[in-house]
Amino acid sequence: MLSMPKWTCPAWTQNASLVNTTSPEYIDVWQSRMRELQGSIMVGSLFQVLVGFSGLIGFFMRFIGPLTIAPTISLIGLSLYDSAGMSAGNHWGISTMTTALIILFSQYLRHIPVPFPTYNKTKKLHTSRIYIFQLLPVLLGITLSWLICYIFTISNVLPSEPEQYGYLARTDLKGDVISQAPWFRFPYPGQWGLPTVSLAGVLGILAGVLSSMIESVGDYHACARLSGAPPPPKHAINRGIGIEGIGCLLAGAWGTGNGTTSYSENVGALGITKVGSRMVIVAGGVLMIIMGLFCKIGAIFTTIPTPVIGGMFLVMFGVISAAGVSNLQYADMNSSRNVFIFGFSMFSGLVIPNWIFKNPDAIATGVVELDQLLQVLLTTSMFIGGFFGFFLDNTIPGTLRERGIMDWNKIPLDDSSNTLESSEVYNLPFGISSCLSSFSWVRYVPFLPPNAPSSQDEAKVDSLATKQQPVKPEPVRSVAL
Numbered sequence: 001m002l003s004m005p006k007w008t009c010p011a012w013t014q015n016a017s018l019v020n021t022t023s024p025e026y027i028d029v030w031q032s033r034m035r036e037l038q039g040s041i042m043v044g045s046l047f048q049v050l051v052g053f054s055g056l057i058g059f060f061m062r063f064i065g066p067l068t069i070a071p072t073i074s075l076i077g078l079s080l081y082d083s084a085g086m087s088a089g090n091h092w093g094i095s096t097m098t099t100a101l102i103i104l105f106s107q108y109l110r111h112i113p114v115p116f117p118t119y120n121k122t123k124k125l126h127t128s129r130i131y132i133f134q135l136l137p138v139l140l141g142i143t144l145s146w147l148i149c150y151i152f153t154i155s156n157v158l159p160s161e162p163e164q165y166g167y168l169a170r171t172d173l174k175g176d177v178i179s180q181a182p183w184f185r186f187p188y189p190g191q192w193g194l195p196t197v198s199l200a201g202v203l204g205i206l207a208g209v210l211s212s213m214i215e216s217v218g219d220y221h222a223c224a225r226l227s228g229a230p231p232p233p234k235h236a237i238n239r240g241i242g243i244e245g246i247g248c249l250l251a252g253a254w255g256t257g258n259g260t261t262s263y264s265e266n267v268g269a270l271g272i273t274k275v276g277s278r279m280v281i282v283a284g285g286v287l288m289i290i291m292g293l294f295c296k297i298g299a300i301f302t303t304i305p306t307p308v309i310g311g312m313f314l315v316m317f318g319v320i321s322a323a324g325v326s327n328l329q330y331a332d333m334n335s336s337r338n339v340f341i342f343g344f345s346m347f348s349g350l351v352i353p354n355w356i357f358k359n360p361d362a363i364a365t366g367v368v369e370l371d372q373l374l375q376v377l378l379t380t381s382m383f384i385g386g387f388f389g390f391f392l393d394n395t396i397p398g399t400l401r402e403r404g405i406m407d408w409n410k411i412p413l414d415d416s417s418n419t420l421e422s423s424e425v426y427n428l429p430f431g432i433s434s435c436l437s438s439f440s441w442v443r444y445v446p447f448l449p450p451n452a453p454s455s456q457d458e459a460k461v462d463s464l465a466t467k468q469q470p471v472k473p474e475p476v477r478s479v480a481l
Contacts, residue, residue, distance in 0.1 A: 034255055036190045040201030041252030041259050045245045052242025055446025057213060058234030064217070066327045066404040067338060067393040071345040071385035072218035073324030077268070077317035078350065079381035084317055087310030091158075091169040098145040098311025105137035106273070106315075138269055138312060145308045146171070169305045181299040187292070189253040203369045205259075207376035209248070212261040213241055215382045219262040222323040225275035226267065229425045236426040238447040268316035271323060285391050331404030338402065339390045349385030351379060 009386035051057050113129035134135070152158045159169060220232045220240060232240070240262075248259035270276060291297040330339050356362065356378045363374050377383050391407045395405060400406045427433035427449050436442045436449075443450050 017424035031192045032196075034192065034257060036196045036198055036201050037257055038192065038252045038255050039197035040205045041196055042195060042249055043202045044205030044209050045248030045252060045259060047206060048213060048245030048248060049242055050245075051213065052238050052240070052245055052339060053447050055234070055238050057217070057241045058238040058446055061217070061234050061237060063394050064390060065393060066330045067341050067345075068343060068386055068389040069218055069221050070324050070327040071389045072214060072382050073222045073327065074321045074346065075319035075349040075381040075385040076215060076218065076324070077275055078346075079353065080313065081385070082319050084310055084313035087306050087313060090310065091166045091305075091307040092182075093166075094145060094149060094169045094305065094307035095311035095314070097148070098141055098308050099314045101141035101144055102137050102312065102315045105133040105140050110134035110274075122248070134274055135275060138315075142304065142308055145311065146304055149305045149308065159392050169307045171303045171305060173305075174299075174302045175436070177302050178299045179298060181295040182423060184293060185295050187254050190255070192255045200369045200372060204372045204376060207373045208259070209245075209384070210377070211258070212244070214386045216241060216244060216262045218324070218382065218386070219267050220382040221327065222267050222320065223270060225326060226271040226319075226323055229276070233426055233449075235447055235449050242447055267323070268319040271319045328404075330407040332402045335398070335402050337396055338404075341389060341396065344392070345385045345389040348388050352384050353381050 059174050088099075099455060110131065110133050112131075114132045115127040116130050116132075117125065118128045119125050149158070149169055150171045153172055158170045159165070160170070167173075217237060220237060224230065224232055244261055248261075251258065251260050328338075328342065333339060333342075356375070360375070363371050363378070365371055365374070428436070433449050442448050
């Protein structure tokens with residue numbers, strides 16, 4: 001959407017030293033664009049809400065298997081290799097150090113507990129052993145690298161000239177951001193004025209929404225896979241897509257300039273930290289709301305050097321790509337059919353967006369809105385790979401077992417501390433599912449979990465589980481708050 005000619009910045013705003021950012025002309029330039037962006041996001045998000053809560057996305061899930069999800073998830077990480085390389089390449093020494101620290105903490109030191117002083121009424125003051133390296137490897141790696149960059153900056157080890165290599169590793173490049181940021185600011189809906197709507201803007205956002213929903217379905221499965229949970233059922237996927245749409249609607253109303261969606265990097269962080277507790281997400285959301293009110297806290301994070309972020313990307317995006325490939329274990333990869341589908345989907349998802357990026361004028365239908373829609377879809381690797389995987393897997397003849405559909409949809413019955421029943425993982429919290437289970441109409445609501453199984457059914461499940469000899473995966477440590 002922002003690549004359309006009408007969104008090009010005026011020539012008189014290109015020289016920042018000559019622009020008065022408090023002038024009415026300058027304020028009107030960016031606020032008018034923000035209002036149109038707001039309106040487009042709000043309208044586009046209504047489509048996502050409809051698709052999610054109506055059950056359409058869950059209906060299509062019956063046709064989606066490992067050969068669709070695997071390229072979609074893998075291309076999330078692979079499509080960002082250029083971004084990771086550009087960020088890390090600003091100073092390979094700093095980025096390599098960040099990567100090495102994250103690998104050291106998350107892989108080599110993860111089983112080493114660290115004693116911490118704690119206190120309770122029973123044991124009084126004592127020490128508790130906490131697996132800090134397994135819980136916070138990314139945070140520790142970034143913090144140490146950030147601190148070292150700060151030391152190098154104040155000691156002038158890093159160059160102070162912008163044209164010299166390694167300049168972007170300094171921590172004082174955005175020092176004025178902290179001083180200029182206000183201490184407190186409360187955002188509110190319509191803070192830039194009444195949102196406006198345009199057809200071109202809505203179509204552009206809809207293209208992003210479609211790509212986002214495909215990516216989110218892949219993220220849900222990757223998150224379940226990395227945390228040892230069963231594959232998400234249809235009602236959970238419907239609910240997730242619908243709630244993401246509500247998040248986009250609120251984000252547009254508040255004027256953030258972008259929507260909200262599942263973040264693939266956080267899925268990678270789950271695989272690194274092995275922390276699968278949803279209370280961590282809730283606590284993190286509360287902290288983000290608080291920090292969002294205090295602007296100087298957010299301004300501090302802008303001082304993290306780009307090479308540090310690049311080093312983190314090398315680990316995160318690699319984990320995401322590997323998580324996507326791991327879904328192929330359900331399909332028969334000795335089948336030439338499956339090898340072709342996966343290989344073609346992956347390669348197309350890399351080739352087509354790369355060519356479109358290098359030839360942006362190749363799409364010229366004569367309709368600006370259609371050009372924008374095709375531009376967004378064809379430059380989204382996840383959409384290309386997922387589309388070809390979905391189309392080929394459902395049109396080329398193959399048995400359900402060969403395609404991996406049977407194993408994919410099978411509820412695990414592993415009697416382990418790491419794999420839980422689908423109903424226990426994906427039911428509504430605070431006993432809401434138990435309250436709704438007595439109503440027969442619940443089964444017709446696509447985003448609500450079906451009625452809870454009877455005690456006899458649960459006994460059958462338990463008896464089957466005790467007969468199996470599961471291979472226990474690596475345990476996931478949850479954090480209780």
